Amino acid sequence: MTDAGTPLSATPRTRLRRMKEKGRTDRGALFEVLRAGLVCHLGVLVDGCPMVVPTVYGFDTDHLYVHGSVASRSLTTGAEACVTITIVDGLVLARSVFEHGVNYRSAMIYGVPRPVTEPAEKLHGLRLLTEHVSPGQWDYARRPDRRELAATVLLALPLAEASVKTRSGPPDDGAGPDAALGLWAGELPLVSSWQQPVADPALPAGVPAPAHVAARVGTRVDRSGGSAGLPQSPDDLGQG
Amino acid sequence: MTDAGTPLSATPRTRLRRMKEKGRTDRGALFEVLRAGLVCHLGVLVDGCPMVVPTVYGFDTDHLYVHGSVASRSLTTGAEACVTITIVDGLVLARSVFEHGVNYRSAMIYGVPRPVTEPAEKLHGLRLLTEHVSPGQWDYARRPDRRELAATVLLALPLAEASVKTRSGPPDDGAGPDAALGLWAGELPLVSSWQQPVADPALPAGVPAPAHVAARVGTRVDRSGGSAGLPQSPDDLGQG
Numbered sequence: 001m002t003d004a005g006t007p008l009s010a011t012p013r014t015r016l017r018r019m020k021e022k023g024r025t026d027r028g029a030l031f032e033v034l035r036a037g038l039v040c041h042l043g044v045l046v047d048g049c050p051m052v053v054p055t056v057y058g059f060d061t062d063h064l065y066v067h068g069s070v071a072s073r074s075l076t077t078g079a080e081a082c083v084t085i086t087i088v089d090g091l092v093l094a095r096s097v098f099e100h101g102v103n104y105r106s107a108m109i110y111g112v113p114r115p116v117t118e119p120a121e122k123l124h125g126l127r128l129l130t131e132h133v134s135p136g137q138w139d140y141a142r143r144p145d146r147r148e149l150a151a152t153v154l155l156a157l158p159l160a161e162a163s164v165k166t167r168s169g170p171p172d173d174g175a176g177p178d179a180a181l182g183l184w185a186g187e188l189p190l191v192s193s194w195q196q197p198v199a200d201p202a203l204p205a206g207v208p209a210p211a212h213v214a215a216r217v218g219t220r221v222d223r224s225g226g227s228a229g230l231p232q233s234p235d236d237l238g239q240g
Numbered sequence: 241m242t243d244a245g246t247p248l249s250a251t252p253r254t255r256l257r258r259m260k261e262k263g264r265t266d267r268g269a270l271f272e273v274l275r276a277g278l279v280c281h282l283g284v285l286v287d288g289c290p291m292v293v294p295t296v297y298g299f300d301t302d303h304l305y306v307h308g309s310v311a312s313r314s315l316t317t318g319a320e321a322c323v324t325i326t327i328v329d330g331l332v333l334a335r336s337v338f339e340h341g342v343n344y345r346s347a348m349i350y351g352v353p354r355p356v357t358e359p360a361e362k363l364h365g366l367r368l369l370t371e372h373v374s375p376g377q378w379d380y381a382r383r384p385d386r387r388e389l390a391a392t393v394l395l396a397l398p399l400a401e402a403s404v405k406t407r408s409g410p411p412d413d414g415a416g417p418d419a420a421l422g423l424w425a426g427e428l429p430l431v432s433s434w435q436q437p438v439a440d441p442a443l444p445a446g447v448p449a450p451a452h453v454a455a456r457v458g459t460r461v462d463r464s465g466g467s468a469g470l471p472q473s474p475d476d477l478g479q480g
Contacts, residue, residue, distance in 0.1 A: 193433075
């Protein structure tokens with residue numbers, strides 16, 4: 001078992017080299033990014049070349065689970081992958097083009113993806129994934145039957161080697177000679193939020209969206225601020 | 241010169257294998273995704289392993305330009321990269337967990353990144369990149385001087401081998417047996433939009449944000465609908 005206080009490994013590639021960005025190696029920072037994100041970008045090797053695939057994810061204290069149907073068809077067994085989760089918080093508009101940038105939070109997780117085959121772990125991973133993108137949906141929708149479970153490709157990555165990088169705040173040229181240019185500078189924040197649900201036209205008229213869906217309208221995708229504590233422990237595999 | 245009608249190459253890896261998703265190989269579809277996105281995920285090989293780095297991009301008819309400071313430090317010369325741009329349009333909430341999914345648009349571009357060294361092309365690429373994330377900013381902010389230009393790492397990828405995938409619309413289980421479950425199903429759309437600018441605290445009080453920044457408040461990041469025609473031709477390198 002790991003906990004939020006265990007530092008993530010800092011290998012040479014996860015060590016930070018850009019001074020302006022802030023690196024964090026604690027697990028709490030990783031879980032904040034995982035909670036704030038919605039999809040990840042999974043980088044795998046295919047015939048010796050990188051392929052970057054967007055996909056959904058879920059996580060517990062020890063593992064990241066990703067939907068792997070596209071990547072897995074050509075996944076090299078035992079080869080390492082890199083999964084990156086990025087939240088763009090806004091633009092950094094400086095006095096000079098050179099100092100422009102992006103305020104963001106990102107996590108890069110390295111590891112060898114393991115295809116999940118054991119049904120209880122597959123259910124556990126699918127539940128985490130479903131609840132990450134749409135909390136409440138696992139208890140509302142029909143859960144996978146044996147055939148569907150077998151047809152689902154799920155990959156697990158250990159949350160062992162990772163780096164978290166963030167940048168926030170105003171541009172860096174406010175105290176330099178460019179401040180005398182008299183130009184406006186600052187941040188242009190960006191927010192992703194859920195809109196009114198659109199009912200499937202195949203539904204009978206007047207079926208309302210369930211409360212756990214309707215309640216999200218107008219809320220932000222980023223749920224990192226509202227959640228407290230650790231993600232679920234993998235000990236209760238397949239429960240719920 | 242290429243134009244919007246030239247098909248993108250469809251190599252085995254860019255051929256589509258998932259039936260529910262819609263693949264497009266025309267260049268117009270690629271430019272729609274490039275216009276709609278804000279950041280990309282650049283996948284490169286580092287010591288034989290994939291590394292996926294979020295970064296900003298710009299583009300003209302022939303090239304994708306990406307800011308390459310992080311990736312380039314360990315970039316294997318001549319090795320192929322994959323750049324993926326993803327726009328998440330919403331969740332697909334089906335009757336069964338198995339049919340859940342994401343409505344999205346994505347482009348995967350394959351190619352060997354070329355470090356841009358010629359100053360005119362570097363200026364051209366930086367202008368495209370700056371104007372992609374913040375239209376109007378290139379003419380407002382101070383442009384890079386010779387020293388800054390030399391310190392900027394910019395990579396160019398040819399827009400030659402790419403695939404575009406999209407999914408839109410309601411879930412697919414509205415006509416199957418699960419429709420009898422009487423559950424709500426549909427889409428939960430997601431929109432990313434610009435918020436009120438936050439002035440740099442180093443600014444004197446009362447300096448208003450310029451019109452090209454203020455005008456974005458409340459607008460969507462996705463500009464694919466508003467733009468018409470082709471992106472800029474690379475013929476006017478370094479102009480403007």
